[in-house]
Amino acid sequence: MSIITNINKAFDHRIRLGIMSILMVNEYADFNMLKELLGATDGNLASHTKALEKEEYIKVEKQFIGRKPNTRYSTTKLGREAFKKHIDALEKLINKQ
Amino acid sequence: MESKDYLKDISDIKDMMNKSSRFISLSGLSGILAGIYALIGAAIAYWLVITYSSGVLTLNGWVFESCLLTLAIIALLSISTGILLTTRKAKKDGAKIWDTTSRRLVINFLIPLIVGGLYILIILSQGKYGQSGGLMLIFYGLALVNASKYSIGDIQYLGYIQIGLGLIGAYEPGYGFWLWVIGFGIMHIIYGTWMHFKYDKS
Numbered sequence: 001m002s003i004i005t006n007i008n009k010a011f012d013h014r015i016r017l018g019i020m021s022i023l024m025v026n027e028y029a030d031f032n033m034l035k036e037l038l039g040a041t042d043g044n045l046a047s048h049t050k051a052l053e054k055e056e057y058i059k060v061e062k063q064f065i066g067r068k069p070n071t072r073y074s075t076t077k078l079g080r081e082a083f084k085k086h087i088d089a090l091e092k093l094i095n096k097q
Numbered sequence: 098m099e100s101k102d103y104l105k106d107i108s109d110i111k112d113m114m115n116k117s118s119r120f121i122s123l124s125g126l127s128g129i130l131a132g133i134y135a136l137i138g139a140a141i142a143y144w145l146v147i148t149y150s151s152g153v154l155t156l157n158g159w160v161f162e163s164c165l166l167t168l169a170i171i172a173l174l175s176i177s178t179g180i181l182l183t184t185r186k187a188k189k190d191g192a193k194i195w196d197t198t199s200r201r202l203v204i205n206f207l208i209p210l211i212v213g214g215l216y217i218l219i220i221l222s223q224g225k226y227g228q229s230g231g232l233m234l235i236f237y238g239l240a241l242v243n244a245s246k247y248s249i250g251d252i253q254y255l256g257y258i259q260i261g262l263g264l265i266g267a268y269e270p271g272y273g274f275w276l277w278v279i280g281f282g283i284m285h286i287i288y289g290t291w292m293h294f295k296y297d298k299s
Contacts, residue, residue: 017106021113026197029117033197037117087110090103 006089008082010055015040015048020075020083023058028074049073057082120198121249122190124182125297128289131175135281138171139274171281186297198247206244209236230273231266234259234280249296255288 011017018038022029029037035045052058057079061072075083115121142164146153150160187194213236217229241256259280266276 014109017109018113021110022117025114025118029197033117036193036196037113087107090107093103094107 006085007093008086008089010052010057011083011086013048015044016052019045019048019052019058019073020079023073023075024080024083028061028072030070030072034073052079055079055082116198118198119248120192120196120202121296122183122187122192122194123249123252123292123296124179124186125289125291125293125295127175127179127182128285128292130178130182130289132282132285132287132289134171134174134178135285136278136283138167139278139282141167143274202244202247205247206240209239209243212236213239227270227273228267230277231263231270234263234266234276236263237280238263249292251292251295252288255284258284 011020015038019034022034022037031045031049034040034049035042038045040048049058049060053060056076059074059076061074063070063072145160145163145167150158155161184194187199193199213232216236217232220226220232221229238256238259238261241259242253243256245251245253245256262276262280262284266273
């Protein structure tokens, strides 16, 4: 049963899983890059990034490139650890079967 | 909660990590064509040197300049074929040709390549052309190894082979030409064929 508790509810959605996967292997990603890779709508993606931000798993930086506003995301240390734990738990569950 | 869903989660994670960090729409066919261009170019250079320079290449004169021109044409043809076929493949894969991943790939490929190219031009201007074949192979190999982190991982092995051939060429400059033919010609064709069947089909 202890394995089940390591399955993190915060990652229990395709988009959120995708956001974390992308940010684990990239220093940062901006909103448009996430949108293209995940094929999500603006509103949908925004709600999921907000959820992850609230858990303090990702960091949000707003800046201007020229005159265009640009939002870029990166993982926090807490987020990386939580995601690694989540992957380990998934792998253990699969191996058990 | 079924294990099937967890498996899908893991494969989604891997897929996203690869897709967001590696540009994988490289065309194997362009490798084969680059190898063929290299062989044709080498044959032209060989024929020029044998016929007009009695088998010895000296640094000045039109034979040497023609060899350099041949080399430049091979490079240009290989690069344009590569860009053309890769664009076509990316379109087919539904990937963008110019995004973060391809930009990162090009930059990391070009750094060792441009440094090597400048270095070869500098030593050529100093009259030390015996090493240029080996150096081309070494720097091209390093460029491939460096680029493999941002693309299909398999291209690193082609890089190691080129580096190995280049080191032999540095030790035995007399074989420089033939090692160049093996590295840029034959290895490209073998590797391109392998990549074509492994990745292009499907």
